Amino acid sequence: MSTYVERFPAEAKVIRSAFYVSFVSLAIGALMGLLQTLHRTGVVEVFGEPGTYYTVLTTHGVFLVIAFTIWFLVGVFVWAVTTSLDRGVENLRLTWGWYGLMSFGTALAGIAILAGFVDDWPVVGDISADVLFTFYAPLQAHPMFYLGLAIFIVGTWIAGADWFRSWWVWKQENPGERIPLPTFMVLTTMLMWYIATLGVAVAVLAFLLPWSLGLLETVNPLLTRTLFWFFGHPVVYFWLMPAYMMWYLLLPKISGGRLFSDPLARVVFILFLILSVPTGIHHQYLDPGISEGFKFIAMTNTMFLLLPSLLTAFTVVASMEHGARQRGGEGRFGWLKALPWGNPTFTGMALAGLMFAAGGFSGMINAGMNINYLVHNSFWVPGHFHLTVGTAVALTFMAATYWFLPQLTGRKLFSRPLALVQVVLWFVGMTFMSNAMHRAGLLGIPRRTAEPWYDGFEFEAGVGSVGELNIQIALGGTLLTLSVAIFLVVVIGTALNGKSSEIGANAIPEPLSGPEDSPLVLDNLKLWTVIAIVLVVLAYTLPLASIIDRGGLLGPGGRAFPMSLDTLVVLAQLATEGALSR
Amino acid sequence: MALEEPQQKRQLGHDEFDPVGTLALIGLYFLVLVAMWLFMYFVEFLGNDPTVVGSLVTGGVV
Known part of the structure; x- marks a missing residue:
């Protein structure tokens, strides 16, 4: 058995290139995380004007949860499809094509965000996209941000088509065979992604982009919010499903055992496909324009969504136990x-799983319609998602990198002890930061505020003090940044390390209960896709109709913030002057 | 040594493997969840005035 790079050198290069974009995004995003922690906790007052804080917050959010995660997962998916079908990609130029498109989109959106650090650019004027990761109206970004985002997402669509094509060709050559589990996981995840991204595609292309270009005077803010959350909740499963994939495929192998059950793994991914999207409204429990009944349906769907995670807890722990x-x-x-x-x-993946168990609890609180009011928009919420995407996903990806890099480069891992320190440091740092954030949220301390200091008012802690919580958050944030720095040292050290012949084979052990034990209907992707679409139609048709009926497609309007049309006006002037002078 | 090379001492097939340890851990997690829910009850209803139905004293009027 050979390493991945020996078997698929060209594909290994694609995956490495995707990982490196992912890691650069991680470095930028993590740095912004440190600035924010220190500012929010009052350790150092980093930002003079509030606007800069939101540029930092947007950079932190978008670079980490869009760029770091998705760039990593497209790399993992190429690995999963090529390894499990044992064939290279069908057309390498197409693969590099979507890579290029995603890169172009990332660059456009990234530049639009980072440009916000400077007030006025020569020639082009003001460019900014301080719209946070949740980029719905009335916050308005420069058109370049929306355009970049749209191009990036189209890139991921083509990537999905590339993997479907590989499977299709394989299927013609292997009639009657079950879809190999890793490919099955990729295909179900991508089907979910196609459905989920329809929401954001409509929000961006039909409303936000024309609005930022000045073609539309106003938009319906509630409509763009709802369309955002149509995508904004399932996107968390787009991050999580590849992490689950790593837990199902790599953890049992490294534990010295085999996956407990292939059928259970398939059931989990199908449940994610059908239940991820019709839940987005649970982010809008406090939105006044959506009636309680629709919110109740979203809550019910969300609670069902706990099922695949609990199934995963069983299957993955049982597989680890088998190894032990x-x-x-x-x-x-x-x-x-x-x-x-x-x-x-x-250790990284096991600790990530442990933290996800804690995140499961705070997620249940968020998902409960009445108890959500207690924590809505408070510091509790970032506390929650730093356990889920910030640890279950991010720590799993970093830990998986230590297995992947030697496979993809043929080089030995730079320093195993340093890598071990890195994953443990992440766990410790996140324990401090996330726990304190949850507690701070219960006191009513808000999230997303540039100036967390108030005159004549103090938050009162039942246990401990606000000062103590702040110290924990600042300490946690600093440890996390240190952990990212160590991660990057190990990655760079490995990329520069000598070639080694001692890297294990790129092989995934057979499950204890294999695909022969799983009902054929599980592989009927058409059926599950139709069910997923029906559930989305049921959950969203009436709420959307009622929002449009009340506010209109282009909505009751309102002032956009901040206005970012200066660049276009200047460019239009330059173009006109250029044309006239000819 | 390769990263993923396990030191296997025995081979356990599907039928010989009984995941009692998993059951124990998941049982423990269930107990933690129950304890946390109880804790949330204190946070929500006894630590503060109820946030959803108004104040206990006014019987939900305010």
Whole structure:
């Protein structure tokens, strides 16, 4: 058995290139995270004017949850499809094509955001996109941001088509065979993504982009919010499903065992496909324009969505236990000691899973319609998603990198002890930061505020003090930044390391209960897609109709903030002058 | 040594493997969840005035 780069050198280059964009985004996003933590907790007053804080917050959000995650996962998906079908991509130029498109989109949106750090650019004037990751109206970005985002998403669509094509060709050559599990996971994830991104595509192309270009005077803010959350909740599963994939495929192998059940894994990914999208309205429990009944439906769907995560907890832990027992582990809890805790890939993923269990609890609180009012828009919410996307996903991706990089480069991991310190440091830092954020949220401390200092008012903590919470958040944030710095050192060190012949094979062990035990209907992707679409129609048709009926397509309007048309006016003037002088 | 090379001492097939450790861990997680829910009850209803139905004293009028 060979390493991945020996078997698929050209594809390994694509994956490496995707990973490197992902890691650069991680570095930029993490730096912004540190600035924010120090500012929010009052350790250092970093930003003089509030506007800069929102530029930093947008950079942190978009570079981490759009660029870092999605660039990493497209790399992982190329690996999963080529490895499990045992064939290279059908057309390398197409693969580099979507890579190029995604890069172009990332660059456009990234430049629009980063340009916000300077008030007035020569020639082009003011460019900014301080619209946060949740970029709905009335916040308005420069058109370049929306355009970049749209191009990026089209890039991911073509990437999905590329993987579907590989599977299709494989299927013609292997009639009657079950879809290999890793490819099955990629295909279900991409089907979910196609449905989810329809919301954001309509929001951007039909409303936000024309509005930022000045072609539309006003938009309906509630409509763009709802369309955003149509995409904004399932996108979390777009981050999470590749992390789950790593837990299902890599964790059992590294634990020294085999996946407990292939059928259960398929069921989990199907449940995500059908339930991820019709839940977005649970982010809008406090939006006055949507009636309670629709919110209740969204809540019910959301609670069902706990099921695949609980199934995953069982299957993944059982697979780890299988490994531990094969390594000689005994007893009800004693087997935990037999797990390979010295391996950074294992320890990182196991700790990520543990934190996700805690995130599951705070997620249940968020999802409950009445109890959500207690924590809505408070510091609790960033506390929650730093456990989920910020640890379950990010730490899993970093830990998986320590397995992937040697496979993709043929080089030895730069420093295993350093990598181990990195994943543990992330866990410790996040324990401090996230726990304190949750507690601060319960006191009513708001999220997303540039000036968290008030005159004549103090938040009162039942246990401890606000000062203590702030110290924990600042300490946690600093440890997390240190952890990212160590991660980058290990990545760069590995990329420059010597070639090694001691890298293990790129092979995934057979599951204990294989595809032969799973009902054929699980592989009927058409059926599951139709069910997913029906659920979306049921959950969204009436709310959308009622929003449009009340406010109109272009809505009751309102003033956009901030206005960013200066650039276009200047460019139009320059073009006109240029044309006239000819 | 390759990263993923496990030190296997025995082979366990599907039928010999009984995931009792998993059951124990998931049971523990369930207990933690129950405890956390109880804790949230104190945070929501006893620590402060109810945030959804108004104040207990006024019987939800305010």
